[in-house]
Amino acid sequence: MLKELGPGFRLMLVFTVLTGLLYPAAMTGVSELIFPKQANGSLVTMNDKVVGSSLIGQNFSKPEYFHPRPSAAGSGYDATASSGSNLGPTSAKLLRGTTKMDDKKNEVVDFDGLNLRIVHYCIDNDIPYESSMPLDQFKDAKGELDDVKLIKAFNDDKTPLVFAAKAPIPSDAVTASSSGLDPHISPANAEVQSGRIAKARNVPVDQVKQLITRYTEKADLGFLGEPRVNVLMLNVAVDQRFPVLNK
Numbered sequence: 001m002l003k004e005l006g007p008g009f010r011l012m013l014v015f016t017v018l019t020g021l022l023y024p025a026a027m028t029g030v031s032e033l034i035f036p037k038q039a040n041g042s043l044v045t046m047n048d049k050v051v052g053s054s055l056i057g058q059n060f061s062k063p064e065y066f067h068p069r070p071s072a073a074g075s076g077y078d079a080t081a082s083s084g085s086n087l088g089p090t091s092a093k094l095l096r097g098t099t100k101m102d103d104k105k106n107e108v109v110d111f112d113g114l115n116l117r118i119v120h121y122c123i124d125n126d127i128p129y130e131s132s133m134p135l136d137q138f139k140d141a142k143g144e145l146d147d148v149k150l151i152k153a154f155n156d157d158k159t160p161l162v163f164a165a166k167a168p169i170p171s172d173a174v175t176a177s178s179s180g181l182d183p184h185i186s187p188a189n190a191e192v193q194s195g196r197i198a199k200a201r202n203v204p205v206d207q208v209k210q211l212i213t214r215y216t217e218k219a220d221l222g223f224l225g226e227p228r229v230n231v232l233m234l235n236v237a238v239d240q241r242f243p244v245l246n247k
Contacts, residue, residue: 018048032240044232046239050177052232057183059234064126064200064244066193068231069172070117073180084178085111093208096160109147115149115154117174122165125196131160184228187216201230 015106016136032040040053057068058077069245074081087094095151097113103138122129123145138149153161198205219225 044236053183053234054230054233055183057177057181058232060231062200063196065235065238066229066231067124067187068192068196069182069189070112070174070176071180072176077181079181082179082181084176084180092155096154096187098155099148104228109151112147113151113154114174115161115164116150118165118169119145119150119163121169121173125192127169127192128166130162130164130166132159141147173246183230183232184217185231187212187229190216190229190234197238201238203242207242208238211241 007134008040017152034169044052050197056077056079057071060067060072068077071077072085073079073083093111093113097116098110099137100110119129119135121127121133133153136147138146139152140146148160154163158196165227170186170192172186173189173192191209194208194212195205198208201208211234214231217226217228217230
């Protein structure tokens with residue numbers, strides 16, 4: 001029996017060394033030699049500090065930055081939990097959002113939902129809208145919109161809150177990617193946000209739009225995919241071109 005098992009065991013050792021050690025080591029060496037930036041994660045540095053990777057989306061929420069598309073990866077933009085929401089187009093949760101009780105018995109947002117994302121996108125970017133109820137009644141003591149109140153209003157069975165933008169909103173502005181880590185947004189999404197960035201940085205909006213054009217990537221090979229803008233690279237360029245003092 002040992003005689004029959006011997007050749008198989010020796011083959012296992014040989015292929016383990018070849019495919020488990022030598023091949024990965026060789027490919028790593030070739031990658032480091034030919035594509036050093038990509039092999040090391042396509043890291044982006046600013047002022048000698050790593051600020052992220054051009055391959056992985058991250059959250060930006062300040063008004064002076066372009067905002068990425070929403071993320072359902074973990075608690076948001078979590079590279080260790082890449083995923084989408086897996087909710088269908090008829091899902092009430094996807095549309096209206098949900099709340100939950102946290103460990104301290106406080107009601108918090110569980111899933112924000114498309115309606116809430118549209119509200120914030122309109123408010124953040126000065127997009128005209130129609131609302132069946134004044135949004136002021138959903139503000140907290142600090143004068144900020146209370147997301148929990150809004151979600152509960154959207155889910156009210158008797159008199160639900162109805163909110164609609166009066167101008168087209170790019171789909172990627174309110175929908176997450178299947179990975180939750182998409183580093184890009186559409187040029188249309190970036191252009192809608194340009195007014196907010198220009199106002200926050202006190203610069204002409206045309207100059208911000210010129211940066212968007214400069215950092216718009218065309219479809220691969222001219223036909224694969226859609227034109228897109230890398231949010232991190234654009235925000236780094238905005239910081240360098242129009243720095244905000246006393247951030």
